[in-house]
Amino acid sequence: MAIRSEQSRQSILQATMKLLDERGPDSMSVQQLSIERIAREAGVSKTTIYRWWPSKAAVIIDTFLENHILHTTLRDDLPPVDALREHVISLAKVYSGHEGRLMAQLIAESQYDPTTLEAFKTLFWRPRREVVNRVIERAIAEGSIRDGFSPDELAERIYAPIYFQLLFREGSFDAKSIAAGFELALHGIARPSA
Known part of the structure; x- marks a missing residue:
């Protein structure tokens, strides 16, 4: 190498x-x-x-990651639900500008290019998903999110609205709207009260 x-x-x-x-x-x-x-x-x-780099996509993804990760950290010094809420809001803030349009293009390109899709999953999606899943596992363990679903299933419910808005340019990426969407997802996955 x-x-x-x-x-x-x-x-x-x-x-x-x-x-x-x-x-x-x-x-x-x-x-x-x-x-x-x-x-x-x-x-x-x-x-x-x-x-x-093996491909153009890998260069672009590394370029994206160089800036993206700095602005969308998932903190481990907060209670897990608070960390997820903060992460969703910071992600939406980043995606509301140029980086969001770049992310949408990468996702679009990966739909017809298997090499780009694999690079995107390997370099960006899976590592970020693992970090999110660890926080969700902490939330399940402490009882703030109900069990019975895999961390992947719960992450999809939390993050899918952001990617929907990103790809379809529907809705708002302002912090208030994103926080409200997070609370809606959380209400659907929260442990039922006794």
Whole structure:
């Protein structure tokens, strides 16, 4: 495995983000973007990019993750339901702007490209899902969310409205609306009172 030059890596990630930034003069969609264009913008060879990433999708996902994770952390110092609520609101805030449109394009591209879908699941979806599932497991263990459902099933009920809004551009990503949606999902999965 090749040793990455951190300077080259940052140049590639910054070039990718610049090219995907719809506010820029050279903006392009995920579908339009190519490894050749990223290499030219970053001042590196295509071989350099392919040595570190297997596909265009992997470069884009790494670029996305470089910024996304910093703004959507799932805290472990809060009660689990509070941590989930805070995470859903922070995710919606990030998705209300450019990163949301980029995420929607990645999801769309993955629908007809199996390589992109697998890269998306491997690099982004599954690792984030594992973090969310651990918090849901804590909530089940403490009794704030009822048991009888898998963490995956519960996560789908909590996060699906955000991805629905992201893909269909329906509803609002403001904190109040997202918090209300979370409470609606929580009410449906909360342990029934005695």
